[in-house]
Amino acid sequence: MQDLVNKIVKRYQTDKTRLMDILLDIQNERGYLSHDDCSELSKKLKLSTAEVCETASFYHFFSCKEARYRIYLNNSITSEMAGRQLVAEAFEEACHTSFGETSEEGLFFLEHTSCIGMNDQEPAALINGIPFTQLTPFRVKELISGLKEGKSLEEAAYESFGDGNNAHDLIHSMVNNHIRKRGAILTNDYKPFDVIKNKLCKRSPEEIITIVEGSNIRGRGGAGFPTGLKWKFGRLTKAEHRVIICNADEGEPGTFKDRVLLTEFPELVFEGMVTAAFATGADIGVLYLRHEYKYLLNYLNHVLDNMRKKSLLGNEINGCKHFNFDIRIQLGAGAYICGEESALIESMEGKRGEPRDKPPFPVEKGYMGYPTIVNNVETLASVVKIINNGAAWFDSMGTSDSAGTKILSISGDCLFPGIYEVEWGTTINDVLSMAGAYDVQAIQVGGPSGMLLSKKGFDRTLSYSDLATGGSMIVFNHSRDLLRDVVLNFMDFFIEESCGSCSTCRIMPTVLKDKLLKILNGHGVKQDLEELVSWGKLLKISRCGLGQTAGNPILTSLSNFRSLYEDLIQQDKEFDTGFNLEKAVVESCNFVNRKPVFETKNLN
Amino acid sequence: MEKKVIATTSLAGCFGCHMSFLDIDERLLDLIELVEFNKSPIDDIKRFTKPVDIGIIEGGCANSENVEVLRYFRENCKILVSLGECAIMGGLPAMRNGISIDECLAEAYLNGPTVQLNKEKILPNDEEIPMLLDRVVPCHEVVKIDYFLPGCAPRADLIWDALVAIVTGKEMDLPYEVIKFD
Numbered sequence A: 001m002q003d004l005v006n007k008i009v010k011r012y013q014t015d016k017t018r019l020m021d022i023l024l025d026i027q028n029e030r031g032y033l034s035h036d037d038c039s040e041l042s043k044k045l046k047l048s049t050a051e052v053c054e055t056a057s058f059y060h061f062f063s064c065k066e067a068r069y070r071i072y073l074n075n076s077i078t079s080e081m082a083g084r085q086l087v088a089e090a091f092e093e094a095c096h097t098s099f100g101e102t103s104e105e106g107l108f109f110l111e112h113t114s115c116i117g118m119n120d121q122e123p124a125a126l127i128n129g130i131p132f133t134q135l136t137p138f139r140v141k142e143l144i145s146g147l148k149e150g151k152s153l154e155e156a157a158y159e160s161f162g163d164g165n166n167a168h169d170l171i172h173s174m175v176n177n178h179i180r181k182r183g184a185i186l187t188n189d190y191k192p193f194d195v196i197k198n199k200l201c202k203r204s205p206e207e208i209i210t211i212v213e214g215s216n217i218r219g220r221g222g223a224g225f226p227t228g229l230k231w232k233f234g235r236l237t238k239a240e241h242r243v244i245i246c247n248a249d250e251g252e253p254g255t256f257k258d259r260v261l262l263t264e265f266p267e268l269v270f271e272g273m274v275t276a277a278f279a280t281g282a283d284i285g286v287l288y289l290r291h292e293y294k295y296l297l298n299y300l301n302h303v304l305d306n307m308r309k310k311s312l313l314g315n316e317i318n319g320c321k322h323f324n325f326d327i328r329i330q331l332g333a334g335a336y337i338c339g340e341e342s343a344l345i346e347s348m349e350g351k352r353g354e355p356r357d358k359p360p361f362p363v364e365k366g367y368m369g370y371p372t373i374v375n376n377v378e379t380l381a382s383v384v385k386i387i388n389n390g391a392a393w394f395d396s397m398g399t400s401d402s403a404g405t406k407i408l409s410i411s412g413d414c415l416f417p418g419i420y421e422v423e424w425g426t427t428i429n430d431v432l433s434m435a436g437a438y439d440v441q442a443i444q445v446g447g448p449s450g451m452l453l454s455k456k457g458f459d460r461t462l463s464y465s466d467l468a469t470g471g472s473m474i475v476f477n478h479s480r481d482l483l484r485d486v487v488l489n490f491m492d493f494f495i496e497e498s499c500g501s502c503s504t505c506r507i508m509p510t511v512l513k514d515k516l517l518k519i520l521n522g523h524g525v526k527q528d529l530e531e532l533v534s535w536g537k538l539l540k541i542s543r544c545g546l547g548q549t550a551g552n553p554i555l556t557s558l559s560n561f562r563s564l565y566e567d568l569i570q571q572d573k574e575f576d577t578g579f580n581l582e583k584a585v586v587e588s589c590n591f592v593n594r595k596p597v598f599e600t601k602n603l604n
Numbered sequence B: 001m002e003k004k005v006i007a008t009t010s011l012a013g014c015f016g017c018h019m020s021f022l023d024i025d026e027r028l029l030d031l032i033e034l035v036e037f038n039k040s041p042i043d044d045i046k047r048f049t050k051p052v053d054i055g056i057i058e059g060g061c062a063n064s065e066n067v068e069v070l071r072y073f074r075e076n077c078k079i080l081v082s083l084g085e086c087a088i089m090g091g092l093p094a095m096r097n098g099i100s101i102d103e104c105l106a107e108a109y110l111n112g113p114t115v116q117l118n119k120e121k122i123l124p125n126d127e128e129i130p131m132l133l134d135r136v137v138p139c140h141e142v143v144k145i146d147y148f149l150p151g152c153a154p155r156a157d158l159i160w161d162a163l164v165a166i167v168t169g170k171e172m173d174l175p176y177e178v179i180k181f182d
C-alpha cells in the first residue's frame, strides 16, 4: 500500500499542487482509490485527509469502488436519441449489475456520465478510458461476453479504427473525426511549425500581439473575449513566470471540435501555444486535457517529444535567445466546471474545480499566482494561421463584428453529423441544410447553456452580435418531445455539474426542473410560467457562467416554444401545487405496516 | 373599524415563531385593540368559531395532520401568512428530506443507539397517530400562501410591522437587514 503511494508521490517531487496527477496515477495503478491511500497520501503531502478527499470526491472519474472494468455510459441527449436506454439495459444485463454499482466478482462497474464529446457517434461509452462508440444492445452483449472470456479491452476496441489519425499507432481508436467541411483552420495545407521556425523570432512580441489584435479574433471557448487584448493584459503584470494554458476541457454537451483538432492538428495547437508564449513572455505551458480524451494522451505526448527534439520546445526555442517555454499535459478527472478558466486553474493546482472570485482575473493572477492566459484549442489553432497569412486575411472572413471562421460540432437529427468549419455570418438555415437536417422542429445552439431555437429563428446568423456560440449545434426533428426529453436532460446536466459553491446554482436548477415536472404532470397553472421566468432571473447572480446559464434550457424553450407550455397549463385553475397527500404517506405507512385512512375529520 | 380576526397555528415547528410573536411585548395590548384572536394557541381556542381574516402559520408539513390543519386554515382564512423558515422552506425538520422515510423510521425506532426498550420492534402505526409524509414540505407546496415572513424566528418587530400593515392596509417597510432566512 505505502510503496505505491510512496513511489507515485516521489514521481511528482512530493508536490501537493500535483494532487490531481498523483490521484490519477494511484487510481491507474491500483484500479481505484482506497481510503488508506488517501490518508497515506495526506501524510506524505502534509495535507489533511479531508483536503485529499475533498479533491478526490469532486471529480467524476475518481472512484473508491474496486473494479477491473469501469464503464461510463454517456447520457447526453443525442445518446438518448440513439437508443441509450436499450444499451444501458444491455449493459446491466450483461454485467449483472446496475448503474452506480459493481458486479459481484468486482469485474464491472457501471456509471452514467455527462457528454464525452462523441455526440456524432452515440451511444458512446468509456471503458477504462477507451471510447466505444455507436453501441447497440447486440454489440454490448458481444463486448461484455468477450471481456468475460478474457479478451483484452484493446482487442475488443481495435476491431475497426476510425478515420484519419484515429488509426495512428499511438491512438488506435474507433472514434471518427467526421470532418465534413473544411475552412481556413482545417485546411490540409498546414506546414507544421512554419510559424515557430520562420515568423516568431524575426518579430517582437508586441508585433505579434498587434497582428493578433488586428485580426479581430475573439476567443472560441464561448466567452468571446478578444484574444489580442487578453495577451496584452497578460504581459502587463510584472512576474517571475507567466503561463499559457490551452483549454481542452471541451465539456459543453454537443461540442467535439477540440477533440478533432487535437487528433488531426495537434502540431497546430501546440504551435499556437508557443506563439502565445512568445507574444506574452510565458515560460510555462499546460494543455488541460479532459479525462474523456485520455486516449489521445500518448499520442499528444509523442508530438511534444518530437517538438522538444527539434528544439521547438525547451530552452532557446529554435535558437531564439531567451525564449524558453515547455508544455506539459494536465489530465482532468471528469468535471464540466473545469472548463471555466479559474476552476481549471484550481484543478491544475490539485484542488476541487471551484471557480474563483474575480477579479483578480487569471491574466493578472492565475496558476500559482502567476499571470496566466487561458485560451481555447480552436483559438490557439487559429492564431497560427493568422500569423502565417496576416491579420487582414483573417479579418476579411466572417462578418464585421465576427472575424474568421467557426468550427461547428453538429449532431442530432441530421443525416451527416460531424465537424463543419464555416465563416461567421452563416445562417441556421444554411447549417441545417449543410448537415442534411430536414423536418426540423428545433436546434439547440451553443449546447445546454445556449438556446433552443424554433423555426422563427432559423434565419438568424452565427456571430457575436446575434448567435454567439462555442459551436455545439444539436438538431431535433418533429418526433422529439422537446420538454420531456430535451429540456429535462439539459437541466439534469446542470444539476449534476454545478460545483455547488453558490446557493443559486446549487438549488435553483432543481427548483426550476421540479416546476417543469409539475407542469408536465398536469398540475401547471399560469402562475407557474411567470414564476419560471422571474425565479430563473435569480441565477444571474451566480459566480460563474455555469450557474448564470443553468436556467437557459427552460427559459429559452419557454420564450421560443411557449405554446408547448401553454398547452399543458390548466386553464380553469389559478392555483395547484400538485401536492398529493394520498401519495405522500404511502411510503411511511408501508414501512410501519398500516393502512392509510383519510376520513376527513370534522375539525369544526 | 371592525376588528380583524386572527388565527395562528404551529405545524412542524418548534413554537419559536410563536414565542417571537409574544416578543412584541406590551404592543400585544395595542394589538388587541386592532384585532381579535380566534383559533390560536395564544387564547387556546381550538376550533374556528367565525370566518377569519388573517391566518398565521408556523412550521411546514411533516405529517398528514399538518396538511389537514393547513387546509382547514386555508378554508377559513382570507389571508394566510407563512411565518418563519420552517413554514417557508421546511426548516430544520426538512433535514430528513435527503434520507428515505424508511431509514428515518428504522433509525428512530429500531436501530438507533438510543433505542433500548423497543425489544419487540414496535413501530408507531396506531390509527390515531398522524401519518408521516415522505418529505417535509413548505406550506406553499400544499395550499396558496399570500405572504411570507422570513427568519428563524422572524423578529418580533417584523411580525408587528407586518400585522399592522395587513390590518391597516398600508405598505410595509421592509429594510434589507430584516430579511433573514435563518
Ligand SMILES: Cc1cc2nc3c(=O)[nH]c(=O)nc-3n(C[C@H](O)[C@H](O)[C@H](O)COP(=O)(O)O)c2cc1C
Pocket (backbone or CB within 6 Å): A218, A219, A220, A221, A222, A223, A224, A225, A227, A247, A248, A249, A250, A251, A252, A336, A337, A338, A339, A340, A341, A342, A374, A375, A376, A377, A379, A380, A544, A545, A546
Ligand atoms: C461552465 C463553463 C465551462 C467552460 N468550458 C470551456 C471549455 O470546455 N473549453 C473552453 O475553451 N472554454 C470553456 N469555458 C470558457 C473559459 O472560461 C474561457 O473563457 C476560455 O477558455 C478562454 O479561451 P478563449 O478566449 O480562447 O475562448 C467555459 C466557461 C464556463 C463558465
Ligand code: SF4
Pocket (backbone or CB within 6 Å): A337, A354, A355, A497, A498, A499, A500, A501, A502, A503, A505, A506, A542, A543, A544, A545, A546, A547, A548
Ligand atoms: S455558478 Fe455554479 S458552477 Fe459556478 S461557481 Fe457557482 S455553484 Fe459553482
Ligand code: SF4
Pocket (backbone or CB within 6 Å): B012, B013, B014, B015, B016, B017, B018, B058, B059, B083, B084, B085, B086, B087, B091, B092, B151, B152, B153, B154
Ligand atoms: S422558523 Fe425557527 S423558530 Fe420558527 S418554528 Fe422553525 S425552527 Fe422554530
